[in-house]
Amino acid sequence: xxxxxxxxxxxxxxxxxxxxxxxxxxxxxxxxxxxxxxxxxxxxxxxxxxxxxxxxxxxxxxxxxxxxxxxxxxxxxxxxxxxxxxxxxxxxxxxxxxxxxxxxxxxxxxxxxxxxxxxxxxxxxxxxxxxxxxxxxxxxxxxxxxxxxxxxxxxxxxxxxxxxxxxxxxxxxxxxxxxxxxxxxxxxxxxxxxxxxxxxxxxxxxxxxxxxxxxxxxxxxxxxxxxxxxxxxxxxxxxxxxxxxxxxxxxxxxxxxxxxxxxxxxxxxxxxxxxxxxxxxxxxxxxxxxxxxxxxxxxxxxxxxx
Amino acid sequence: xxxxxxxxxxxxxxxxxxxxxxxxxxxxxxxxxxxxxxxxxxxxxxxxxxxxxxxxxxxxxxxxxxxxxxxxxxxxxxxxxxxxxxxxxxxxxxxxxxxxxxxxxxxxxxxxxxxxxxxxxxxxxxxxxxxxxxxxxxxxxxxxxxxxxxxxxxxxxxxxxxxxxxxxxxxxxxxxxxxxxxxxxxxxxxxxxxxxxxxxxxxxxxxxxxxxxxxxxxxxxxxxxxxxxxxxxxxxxxxxxxxxxxxxxxxxxxxxxxxxxxxxxxxxxxxxxxxxxxxxxxxxxxxxxxxxxxxxxxxxxxxxxxxxxxxxxxxxxxxxxxxxxxxxxxxxxxxxxxxxxxxxxxxxxxxxxx
Numbered sequence: 001x002x003x004x005x006x007x008x009x010x011x012x013x014x015x016x017x018x019x020x021x022x023x024x025x026x027x028x029x030x031x032x033x034x035x036x037x038x039x040x041x042x043x044x045x046x047x048x049x050x051x052x053x054x055x056x057x058x059x060x061x062x063x064x065x066x067x068x069x070x071x072x073x074x075x076x077x078x079x080x081x082x083x084x085x086x087x088x089x090x091x092x093x094x095x096x097x098x099x100x101x102x103x104x105x106x107x108x109x110x111x112x113x114x115x116x117x118x119x120x121x122x123x124x125x126x127x128x129x130x131x132x133x134x135x136x137x138x139x140x141x142x143x144x145x146x147x148x149x150x151x152x153x154x155x156x157x158x159x160x161x162x163x164x165x166x167x168x169x170x171x172x173x174x175x176x177x178x179x180x181x182x183x184x185x186x187x188x189x190x191x192x193x194x195x196x197x198x199x200x201x202x203x204x205x206x207x208x209x210x211x212x213x214x215x216x217x218x219x220x221x222x223x224x225x226x227x228x229x230x231x232x233x234x235x236x237x238x239x240x241x242x243x244x245x246x247x248x249x250x251x252x253x254x255x256x257x258x259x260x261x262x263x264x265x266x267x268x269x270x271x272x273x274x275x276x277x278x279x280x281x282x283x284x285x286x287x288x289x290x291x292x293x294x295x296x297x298x299x300x301x302x303x304x305x306x
Numbered sequence: 307x308x309x310x311x312x313x314x315x316x317x318x319x320x321x322x323x324x325x326x327x328x329x330x331x332x333x334x335x336x337x338x339x340x341x342x343x344x345x346x347x348x349x350x351x352x353x354x355x356x357x358x359x360x361x362x363x364x365x366x367x368x369x370x371x372x373x374x375x376x377x378x379x380x381x382x383x384x385x386x387x388x389x390x391x392x393x394x395x396x397x398x399x400x401x402x403x404x405x406x407x408x409x410x411x412x413x414x415x416x417x418x419x420x421x422x423x424x425x426x427x428x429x430x431x432x433x434x435x436x437x438x439x440x441x442x443x444x445x446x447x448x449x450x451x452x453x454x455x456x457x458x459x460x461x462x463x464x465x466x467x468x469x470x471x472x473x474x475x476x477x478x479x480x481x482x483x484x485x486x487x488x489x490x491x492x493x494x495x496x497x498x499x500x501x502x503x504x505x506x507x508x509x510x511x512x513x514x515x516x517x518x519x520x521x522x523x524x525x526x527x528x529x530x531x532x533x534x535x536x537x538x539x540x541x542x543x544x545x546x547x548x549x550x551x552x553x554x555x556x557x558x559x560x561x562x563x564x565x566x567x568x569x570x571x572x573x574x575x576x577x578x579x580x581x582x583x584x585x586x587x588x589x590x591x592x593x594x595x596x597x598x599x600x601x602x603x604x605x606x607x608x609x610x611x612x613x614x615x616x617x618x619x620x621x622x623x624x625x626x627x628x629x630x631x632x633x634x635x636x637x638x639x640x641x642x643x644x645x646x647x648x649x650x651x652x653x654x655x656x657x658x659x660x
Contacts, residue, residue: 038454042637078641081645082644082645085645085648086644086645086646086647086648087648087651087652088644088645088647088648089595089644091393091454092595092640092644093641093644095395095640096592096637096640096641096644097637099592099633099636099637099640100633100634100637100638100641101637102630102633103630103631103632103633103634103636103637104341104630104634104637106628106630106633107341107631107633108341108344110628110630111345217630222458222459225459228454228455229459232452232455266470266473266474268466268469268473269466271466272462272463272466272467275459275462275466276459278455278459279445279451279455279456279459282445282451282452282456283445283449285451286449286450
């Protein structure tokens with residue numbers, strides 16, 4: 001394989017991996033606070049539709065992108081309401097959110113199927129895009145990809161080095177101790193859910209505003225679930241999330257290209273690739289590294305003492 | 307100042323759970339009425355069409371019962387895994403594999419007599435669905451792979467495999483390009499009971515439902531499932547065969563979903579085509595939770611949600627409401643029941659703060 005094929009493929013891998021990266025980082029934030037939100041797929045779909053509609057009505061894709069995040073946080077708020085206020089089962093609530101979110105987006109999006117909205121086009125970064133290989137792979141893409149480069153650092157720095165990040169991790173590891181130390185467990189878990197939902201919503205908006213530029217029902221096609229799997233693969237570390245997201249982006253880009261070049265392989269079998277890889281990645285994640293464990297009380301509701 | 311005092315109730319009453327379910331359905335219908343308005347449809351007409359389509363005529367009642375059969379079978383299995391705190395989200399894929407397995411036999415031996423062919427199809431469907439449940443169970447036990455994600459991915463893989471077959475090697479040469487197999491021979495079709503449109507699968511549902519209820523309530527296995535589900539560590543410590551129980555419920559659950567796939571392909575479609583996948587596996591999860599994992603309530607809840615699906619089909623036809631409306635209702639009902647469960651599990655009293 002020569003560079004003429006490899007470079008566009010790698011660039012496509014980064015682009016296809018970007019929505020998954022946003023979603024994975026969002027779910028890491030949520031899970032670090034001890035809340036398991038399996039609604040990622042539904043939140044992504046809502047973010048994708050909200051971003052699309054906002055951009056279509058305002059004509060401004062930046063407004064669309066931010067609307068995707070805001071609506072992502074709003075719909076994730078349902079999970080907070082059910083689990084934090086009403087002590088509902090986190091697994092079932094997340095599944096219900098996926099059912100609700102995907103169908104809501106498909107329902108409200110049905111009149112707009114095939115319509116397009118102003119989105120983000122290619123914007124080569126001056127100087128950097130001129131570097132051989134690295135330039136075209138990383139710096140000849142759209143603005144939202146460049147924004148996503150900062151995200152893993154931001155999430156990592158927030159969790160590792162800020163007081164709020166420490167508190168958020170504390171309520172995910174030991175809420176009783178956190179509460180005894182004066183932290184309001186519910187507040188930090190709400191923060192984890194809403195901030196996580198915002199990032200997942202941004203990932204969804206990326207799909208409709210930069211990846212396809214038009215609305216189709218079922219746009220996320222399991223990317224939300226892949227993100228949930230990648231959180232485990234990444235051992236809840238933002239840096240490893242980048243690796244996982246681009247790996248999946250690569251597989252998706254590769255499969256699309258193979259279909260486009262007219263291979264003899266049936267498309268149903270090609271479409272299996274990312275889903276099969278997800279299972280494989282989970283199996284690989286069973287070889288744990290030190291410090292690669294889930295937050296200690298992930299998925300367990302916290303009942304404040306009397 | 308007023309403050310709320312929240313305490314956990316000791317026991318749950320059946321009456322409050324029933325009330326909760328119907329309250330949840332009412333609240334969800336109200337919320338979805340707003341969605342109808344957003345599509346410029348009259349909510350009153352919409353809800354009327356929903357109920358008329360679901361329960362308004364003998365034809366509708368029959369149609370709901372037909373759809374309740376696969377939902378019930380999937381849900382019965384899924385509920386068993388939920389009891390053990392194993393989250394099998396994979397009924398949809400296990401259903402697909404069951405349909406594929408049964409079709410394989412039906413296409414391979416069309417000339418066998420029904421008395422041989424149908425049990426053979428059932429057996430292969432049970433095995434295929436069971437294997438699709440076994441894989442995540444083994445990965446969970448041996449490699450601690452998260453079963454929620456693995457079963458979900460196996461859904462995508464199972465459905466894509468089914469599509470590959472009906473678009474490719476199994477496509478009927480005279481189907482004018484439609485992705486479907488040729489029609490099953492008469493001996494490969496599960497018949498209907500008397501003059502109704504209900505197939506014999508309903509008998510299977512009743513027998514299975516009662517059996518599972520008895521097993522859960524009175525047998526050692528039922529006790530082990532209950533004990534292990536409540537506290538995995540304690541169950542392991544007490545010497546309960548937790549790993550074997552996980553394998554058992556996952557294979558059982560997969561086999562039941564596979565059986566549902568067999569019935570759908572054989573009795574309702576008489577062939578394999580992509581429309582056999584109708585989301586029953588996901589509805590089954592909603593049903594299991596609404597029914598508090600109790601086999602008898604699962605029967606009732608399956609019928610209710612099947613009615614909802616039939617009603618939404620009626621709305622689609624008469625009001626051109628997108629099909630996703632049904633999914634929104636399911637999601638809303640489940641979320642309201644989850645949130646409302648708080649009021650049946652806790653009692654809230656208002657007191658004056660000193």
